[in-house]
Amino acid sequence: MRDGSGLSGKVHATRDGTVSVHSRYRFDGTSSEATLGAWPRDSLDIIRDRFEEISLRVSHGTDPAGRKQAVAAKLKQEQEDIERRREQQLTFGDLYAVWQTEGLLRKDGEYARSFCERHLLPLVGRTNLRDLNDSALAARLRALIAEGKCRTALELFAFAGQVLRWGLVRNPRRRLLDINPIEIDIDRLLPPGYKPYRERVLTPEEAWTLNQRFMTIREAWTLAQPEAQHQAA
Missing domain, CATH: 3.30.160 (Double Stranded RNA Binding Domain)
Incomplete structure (x- = not known):
């Protein structure tokens, strides 16, 4: 044309x-x-x-x-x-939200969510991943241990480590975490001689009481079976 x-x-x-x-x-x-x-x-x-x-x-x-x-x-x-x-504005809470759906094992799900929302997210949930370091985590661990809550401190350490180690192998979060901020020597923070388990054994009276409770539970379960089968039919 x-x-x-x-x-x-x-x-x-x-x-x-x-x-x-x-x-x-x-x-x-x-x-x-x-x-x-x-x-x-x-x-x-x-x-x-x-x-x-x-x-x-x-x-x-x-x-x-x-x-x-x-x-x-x-x-x-x-x-x-x-x-x-x-990416620079991604927070630990953003990483946790993705980990909760993609990295959290189902068998640990309910307890892990409850624990993290109670202890971990209030501590570092709004902290940018780029600015995250071990100072806040270590300070909280020391405070819990000082209160005698060593078990809680160990679980806090474990769950924070799971989230961050998972984030270290995922993009774009991997670029924001050059090192794992939870790489803290937790053993140095715990009291000398601390053991994560109890060595006390039950007294004969406690053992008898526990056995009675088990028997009561078993009897209740046995009695409930015919009713459950009848309802299913």
């Missing part, structure tokens, strides 16, 4: 009557094609202006496609910058 002003191009008529206009040009010995618009969505004046802009760029030694590539590269860089800023 030629309109008499030097505009020429490849024209495709679509079912709805739209005419797409393209223009071919040569730059550095290579033939290229540029999309000028679609009539009547774009007026002929707009299409002609775009054609003249392309001709002007070629005459000044500038590849029109190069401008598009530069714009695309800029948009890509801006998107990467946005993603990088988002």
Whole structure:
């Protein structure tokens, strides 16, 4: 199609009557094609202006496609910058939320969630992963141990370690955790001679009481079986 002003191009008529206009040009010995618009969505004046802009760029030694590539590269860089800023704002709570659905073992689920929401998230949940270090965790561990809650301190240490070790092998969190902030020597914080188990044995009276409770539970379960089978039938 030629309109008499030097505009020429490849024209495709679509079912709805739209005419797409393209223009071919040569730059550095290579033939290229540029999309000028679609009539009547774009007026002929707009299409002609775009054609003249392309001709002007070629005459000044500038590849029109190069401008598009530069714009695309800029948009890509801006998107990467946005993603990088988002990563910088990821908190321990964000990591915990993903770990809870993807890394937490089902058998530990309910207890782990209850414990972490009670002890771990209030401590470091809002801390950015980039800023996370062992100071807050170590301080909390020392406080629990000083209160005689060594078992709670050990569980806090264990769950924090699970979340962070899981995060160290997942992107983008891996880039935010150069080292594991929970790599604390917990044994140095515990009282000398501390054992995570009890050595006390039951007295004969306690053993008899425990046995009676087991028997009561067993009898109740046995009596409940016929009723359960009847309801199932």
